[in-house]
Amino acid sequence: MEENTMSVVQSESQPGVTGEPAVAWPGPLTFVGPGKMGGPMVRLLLRAGAPLTVLARRPEVRDEFAELGARTASTLEEAVDGAAVVMACLFDEPQLNEVVLGDGGLVRLAAPGTVLVSHTTTGLVTLGRIEEAARERGQSLVDAPVSGAAEEIEDGRLTILAGGEPEVVERVLPVLSAYSTVVRTGGVGTASRAKLVNNLLFTANVQLVAAAAELGRALGIEDAGLLAALSRCSGGSEAVRHMVAAGRTPEEFGARASRYLRKDVLAALAAAAELGADAALLERVARTGPIDMVGSATEV
Numbered sequence: 001m002e003e004n005t006m007s008v009v010q011s012e013s014q015p016g017v018t019g020e021p022a023v024a025w026p027g028p029l030t031f032v033g034p035g036k037m038g039g040p041m042v043r044l045l046l047r048a049g050a051p052l053t054v055l056a057r058r059p060e061v062r063d064e065f066a067e068l069g070a071r072t073a074s075t076l077e078e079a080v081d082g083a084a085v086v087m088a089c090l091f092d093e094p095q096l097n098e099v100v101l102g103d104g105g106l107v108r109l110a111a112p113g114t115v116l117v118s119h120t121t122t123g124l125v126t127l128g129r130i131e132e133a134a135r136e137r138g139q140s141l142v143d144a145p146v147s148g149a150a151e152e153i154e155d156g157r158l159t160i161l162a163g164g165e166p167e168v169v170e171r172v173l174p175v176l177s178a179y180s181t182v183v184r185t186g187g188v189g190t191a192s193r194a195k196l197v198n199n200l201l202f203t204a205n206v207q208l209v210a211a212a213a214e215l216g217r218a219l220g221i222e223d224a225g226l227l228a229a230l231s232r233c234s235g236g237s238e239a240v241r242h243m244v245a246a247g248r249t250p251e252e253f254g255a256r257a258s259r260y261l262r263k264d265v266l267a268a269l270a271a272a273a274e275l276g277a278d279a280a281l282l283e284r285v286a287r288t289g290p291i292d293m294v295g296s297a298t299e300v
Helices: 038-047 059-067 076-080 093-101 124-136 166-176 190-218 223-232 238-246 250-275 280-288
Strands: 009-011 023-025 029-032 052-055 071-073 085-088 115-118 140-143 159-163 181-186
Touching (some): 029 038, 029 076, 059 071, 071 076, 085 166, 115 124, 124 190, 140 190, 159 166, 159 190, 166 181, 190 238, 190 280, 238 250
Parallel strands (some): 052 071, 085 115
Antiparallel strands (some): 009 023
């Protein structure tokens, strides 16, 4: 496969619709994983006029994105052919391993010079393997986990943390900016580490709010009143604001959130242990608060 030279593609915005100037795309783009999170990203890219190929296994999904202007593909090999940038938004680390590092994976199929953008929150070991494999193939990696819910993407409220070589991040900035606010964190790996620290801290904050709610009840304050006060006072946090927005008690919110946070918290603790970093205080709060969000101390 020939080396990708990262040609710039000019694309006009939709006159009278977005009012945005033309975007200098870094070349043909491919999106892998147009699911609950990836689907809204794809729609925003197409709305911005991106030269985009979407990998979708199901015919109805291909039809949906084709109607919006995408080139569609049913195989990974077809999808990455000629791509300058490939974005992968996959569900979890095992799926990321299979799609990116497998025998017929992205690293083997994409041309030298291609930039791989991973939106999947992952541990340090897997990320290191991907970076090494990509480098051996002459490709670049941008570590780009997301912060936000699916419904926030099309509202323009998604945040992407971006870790990579400065010139590589700069190259893909027009792509990522089409569907997010981009926060640069440093080199490859710093974005995923920042995301893991964030989710550990958020889990600890949920536990602290739950403990505060227990105290409030003992003092005769109903949850709704206390959360409303905290959301406007100095003791507030994103955890409080999420609970208020969802209309849930801290216990209800924590039980639901733990399904998504638990794996990231364990990954954060594993990363801290691997690097000899002290996460004891955050771990203690996350594990021993009023809500079972993480599990026992033997799970790392």
